[in-house]
């Protein structure tokens with residue numbers, strides 16, 4: 001009899017796992033159960049001002065290969081687009097300042113552009129330069145991103161550059177995010193070199209002639225990745241609108257329960273957010289407790305459309321970051337129509353305005369109308385907008401950003417151990433565990449599929 005694997009969750013991690021199972025072992029019976037009516041999870045692209053505009057993720061990094069490889073396998077190469085501008089701004093004491101050249105994840109590697117940018121005070125720029133001369137003071141594992149930057153480069157670099165950037169990618173507070181997991185590039189440079197700046201310069205040395213873009217998007221939005229991936233699965237057994245209510249072990253087999261039925265299977269790939277996984281694994285108490293200890297942050301993303309002529313500030317960049325110290329609700333604004341060539345027309349300006357992060361739930365407490373009004377006031381003030389909002393939409397991403405606290409990797413290893421001993425055949429994948437970006441979720445989907453196939457061989 002053919003073996004059966006159930007994938008729970010149809011975000012990018014679950015779909016990548018499904019595809020990998022199908023490619024590696026076409027003969028096994030694979031079922032995907034997804035709670036919501038549509039697939040894609042946090043990847044969602046919808047129509048806005050006549051264009052396909054992402055409500056969540058709009059790009060993936062190319063420094064790691066997994067998203068690029070998947071796009072290649074799906075024949076999406078010709079749809080890949082890179083941001084039109086590498087400039088960006090940060091708001092400092094109410095004034096927009098261009099980010100200096102030479103930043104790596106917010107860390108300045110060139111001091112002259114940093115001083116000229118006036119993003120930090122001359123003294124703070126000098127303090128950042130001390131990194132070159134300070135002794136090696138690496139404190140060992142479990143350092144936070146903020147801890148690393150503060151000790152090597154001082155508080156202003158941490159608060160005005162690194163936290164706004166890495167904090168907004170994770171909707172987190174970098175003083176509480178594990179450096180090795182949230183910013184591995186920085187952590188590796190700091191661990192391997194006495195000076196962070198030297199380490200980053202070494203890492204970013206490119207062979208002559210290579211200038212691949214750091215980020216890529218898709219012409220029809222990231223939803224194109226989901227649609228193409230799902231299409232590649234053919235007549236697959238994918239059941240949307242089917243929330244799983246629990247998973248348990250019953251005389252050797254795993255049993256996946258939904259509101260309507262119970263399905264027995266040989267292996268499960270659990271690709272829901274960690275807080276959902278905790279609920280589904282209530283019968284495996286230790287793992288469930290550990291899973292529910294992973295904190296999550298929520299974000300509201302308001303997409304706004306204006307007439308380009310009504311925006312006073314030049315839109316010569318991909319967007320702007322707002323440090324916590326500015327005291328605004330807005331945390332970042334992606335100038336979508338300037339960032340992405342395929343969103344651009346001569347008439348409209350489209351902004352994706354983010355609010356909410358770990359420790360700041362003010363925006364999430366507002367009703368849609370109040371939220372739009374509050375963010376509009378802030379953005380119009382900064383960008384000198386004097387005209388009506390043509391169109392807006394609110395996308396609320398509740399508990400969408402897992403916060404990788406220092407030691408998160410050990411927590412995940414402990415959860416995996418719990419599952420091996422009490423729920424053999426169940427494998428986790430997704431943003432809650434080993435990377436929140438799209439490429440990391442794809443890799444986790446692939447790896448969980450391979451682990452499940454190895455497990456099936458033992459039966």
Ligand SMILES: Cc1cc2nc3c(=O)[nH]c(=O)nc-3n(C[C@H](O)[C@H](O)[C@H](O)COP(=O)(O)OP(=O)(O)OC[C@H]3O[C@@H](n4cnc5c(N)ncnc54)[C@H](O)[C@@H]3O)c2cc1C
Pocket residue numbers: 008009010011012013014033034035036039040041042043055056057058059060061242243244245271272273276280299301397400401429430431432436437438439441
């Ligand atoms: C606003 C925003 C912007 C982002 N921007 C970027 C970006 O630009 N680049 C980037 O790389 N990453 C970005 N990310 C992160 C990235 O999009 C996510 O981490 C990633 O898509 C998560 O994929 P996943 O499959 O792990 O989880 P999800 O997408 O959350 O999928 C999990 C699925 O499980 C389903 N589910 C939950 N409970 C059950 C249940 N009981 N039964 C059945 N199904 C269930 C859910 O409905 C969902 O479809 C962004 C995230 C957000 C929210």
